[in-house]
Amino acid sequence: MQQQYWVGDFYIDLSRNQIKYQDHTQTLAPKALAVLNVLAQHQGKVLSQDRLLDAVWHDVIVSPNTLQRSIAQLRKAFGDDGKEQVFIKTHAKQGYSLEAEVTWDNSNTVVTNNHLPLTNHAHTEQTISPELPATPRQNKSAGKHKIVLTALSCCIALGAIALIFHPDPQSFNVEKLTALTATDNRENAGIYSPKGDYVVFHRYEDRLCINNIWAKHTQTQAEFQLTQQLNSNGTHTFSEDGKTLYFVQEQDCRKPITQKQCYQLMSLDFAQSLISPQQPTSIMECKHSRLRSPNWMAGGHLALLQQYQARWELIRYTIETKESQLIYGSENENVISYAYSTQENLLALTTINTDGEYHLQLVTPAGEIRSKVAIQYPQEVAKYRLISPSFSPLDEKLVFSTGRQFFTLSYDGDIEKVSLPLDEPMGSPSFHPNGDRILVIKGFYDRDIASLQIAGSAPEVNEAHKDHHQTQFNIIERSISSEGSAVFQPNGKKLAFRSQRSGIDQVWVSDGKTTQQLSNFAMDNYIDGLAWSQDGKRILTNANKELYQLSLDGTSQHFPYTVPIDQLFHWDSRKHTALANIRVAGLLKFAKLNLSELTFTVLKDSPVNWAQRMSNGHIIYTDQLDRFWQTGGIEDTLIDALVAQGSDKRFVLDNNHIYGINEQFELWRYHLEQQQLTKLMTLPKTLDYLTDVRDSIALISLRINAKKELVELTLSQ
Incomplete structure (x- = not known):
């Protein structure tokens, strides 16, 4: 099968499940590219649905809707809205045809930015790096891809996406958007390691109902499965030296009295897990209260949100003594979310009080309240929305997402819009230790x-x-x-x-x-x-x-x-x-x-x-x-x-x-x-x-x- 060819100005690389255009690369589902390949081999000819289904899904029984989804994915990748049908044309009651010119590439060379033709279309700069050797253990199945970026994503990522956070001396723009994972599964809860050389995340395999923690090397792109068949897990955090992961795991309580799930604080040896999947260790269990959102703090402490009865409080758990103490809690307020800054050794809490007012509070790990201000919601943010901001490299500003919009929250409680609307929701922003990259969760x-x-x-x-x-x-x-x-x-x-x-x-x-x-x-x-x-x-x-x-x-x-x-x-x-x-x-x-x-x-x-x-x-x-x-x-x-x-x-x-x-x-x-x-x-x-x-x-x-x-x-x- 021909692995590389051109469709118009788009370079198709089947070996990598990619479509490349100028400086932008999209990774598509293998089946969608298989449909494109069949159409390309019969360019200009009308192929029936049955013929395409038989060619691509010859060993699987699927409905015509499956083919229609693949056609829709391809049209999005080409920027074809399906109305003008410049690339793929629908012929009523007959089938589909590929109308764009096809040029077959027999050189078998890797396409770089310099090889792509220049047109009047604008796209973001994205460097296509050569493959690097894997570190300790590479997952061989990591190459299985689904749709990563649609045509609208391209528009967001172009120079104008410039996700401008604020026009002041400390502002910054988004230069490039890169998909780090592209599987048929669900990835979430992504964070960087302390040195920024790994991203760690949860991967839920829907068909097998299995949830595990994975790591990906940011340079080699090698993936590592760290655990084996875990239950439901929350966000995780690294120890300061990067040797241990901590996270909260939910399990069915054997004799539920006040809640159906028991919550355990778990630890995982990160270095050993890179060699082979490990079994995490339980270091604390809660049967009558809920735990979530652990964050490592200086001094060997973990910050955690704990809910007892109906109210959430922020606690500090000391690893060495296995003791917990209250950092912040009040009968008049409920903690919604919090973030921790390693550089400032400071906690930022969002709270709601008994009058229904939202506040931002800056608190030290010892529980000292540095400041407390009312959060001023702009028109773009629904007045009852609960927000979860993260610390950012900008001076005295946090950042949060409401789905397809990004905002900053200043230490004074002011919210400002910082981005163009996104084609798909992006949430849970997490900054690289160097402050030059943001890790987000994108999905549908x-x-x-x-x-x-x-x-x-x-x-x-x-x-x-x-x-x-x-x-x-x-x-x-x-x-x-x-x-x-x-x-x-x-x-x-x-x-x-x-x-x-x-x-x-x-x-x-x-x-x-x-x-x-x-x-x-x-x-x-x-x-x-x-x-x-x-x-x-x-x-x-x-x-x-x-x-x-x-x-x-x-x-x-x-x-x-x-x-x-x-x-x-x-x-x-x-x-x-x-x-x-x-x-x-x-x-x-x-x-x-x-x-x-x-x-x-x-x-x-x-x-x-x-x-x-x-x-x-x-x-x-x-x-x-x-x-x-x-x-x-x-x-x-x-x-x-x-x-x-x-x-x-x-x-x-x-x-x-x-x-x-x-x-x-x-x-x-x-x-x-x-x-x-x-x-x-x-x-x-x-x-x-x-x-x-x-x-x-x-x-x-x-x-x-x-x-x-x-x-x-x-x-x-």
């Missing part, structure tokens, strides 16, 4: 809405192929982004759901033939809950922790509550009430909302996982242990038959039945009056949520692809 979430018959025999679930759901379930709403939270219109045929297909999380309505965007929320919006009115003419939704009523006629109404609405569960439009988790005095609580008077009544002093109201007014909810409770008596009643049936997949009430999904992904039905539990079918592990049930039809959200990767932004001083 592709989820479809499916319906299934819950009467009759259960379908055989085949996990072998990624697209098996398209033949086993009726996909009713799909795109290359995220759809979810679908609910049936009462007494109607419409469907309401949330979708990011327009680039921003919005509310959409479909009648099965046409789909309409109903909301028009701003950049980096996030929807957490939507519900129909009983007459099927309006939708209540929670967007950026505020409630909005959207009517099908295009009008809308805002309910200006003075507290954040964290999660919307249920809406009774006749009584003008709703059920939601809200943040009161900085803490999450379960409440009943009166939308007419903009008041609320706290039902529980802690949040619930999910809740629905029955026709008789009683409430069914699940607690933090995923147990089902029913209100209506002197005190809430535990539904004993469902103690082992709860999960984070939500539940639905329909005609005196509870429908739910347990941790074994079994769909079940429970009759409240007869107290009878029936297992209905086993669903795939790619299921995210059960969202609605009407008679014998259930709506579910299916995860198609969840991609996160490490990206490095190189700064020019």
